[in-house]
Amino acid sequence: MEVGKTYSIAYRGLKPGLHDFDFKVGRELFEAFSAGDIKDGACDVHVRLDRAETQLVIDVRITGHVVVECDRCLEDCRIPVDYDGRLLVRFSDEEREYDGDVLWLSPVEDEVDLMQYIYESIVLSLPYQRVHPEGECNPEMMRRFPHRLGRGVRRHRGPRPRAGRGVDPGGGTVETCGAEGGDGGRGAGFRHRKRGKTERIDTSNL
Structure with missing residues (x-):
């Protein structure tokens, strides 16, 4: 079975009203987005679909964990x-x-594929700074990269900006992180948060 089919809901035969669905997310989903930062993970996805004549309202709850590269070590x-x-x-x-926020489908479609939405939601739920709890970083790596924190940033493409964050001309949201004066070479970083492809950008030389 294709990975996308795993996260599809055939809504055509559903009666109007509420319907519940559950999905398991694991390595196969993250491997399908090989350009992303997530290496592995295990999440439970609960979907409540409200079927109406003119639209579907889909509420999604995702809990679990993912494995990423620590920004420090x-x-x-x-x-x-x-x-x-x-x-x-x-x-x-x-x-x-x-x-x-809104996904448009042709009236002839009979199912909705939530694969992209689930993946992007997991990515956007992650903190800007992805690090081990204090004291749990690999000490050997910390000695080799003493100024690692603050040098890497990530860019996300997708949803419109939320209130309280800066807005860049491309329509994304920008937050500064790791900007400290007199830190022996650390540059101010930012994370550009939007739905879509995730890419790591280094601003240490900007």
Whole structure:
């Protein structure tokens, strides 16, 4: 079975009203997005779908953990995941762009694929700084990279900016992190948070 089919819901035969679905997320989902930062993980996804005549309202709850590279020591680091979100699915004969909140489907479609939404929701739920608890970093790596913290940043593409964060001309949200004066070479970093492909950007030389 294709990975995408694992996270699809056939809504055509559902009666109007509420319907519950549960999915397990593991390594196979993260391997499908090989350009991402997540190496492994185990999450439970609960979906409550409200079927109406003109749209689907999908509430998603994700809990569990993922394994990423620690920003301090570069070793594998387990980060908890706790996410609640809502996706609206509407129908149109015209092709419309997905904006992170509303997914448009053709009226002839009979299922909705939540693979991309689940992956992006997990990525966006992660903290800006992904590190081991204090004292749990690999001491050997810390000696080799004493100024590692603050040098790496990540960029996410997708949802519109939320209130309280800076906005860049590309429509994303920008937050500074790791900016400290007189720190022996640490540069101010930022994380550009949007839905979509995740890429690591180094601003130490900017």
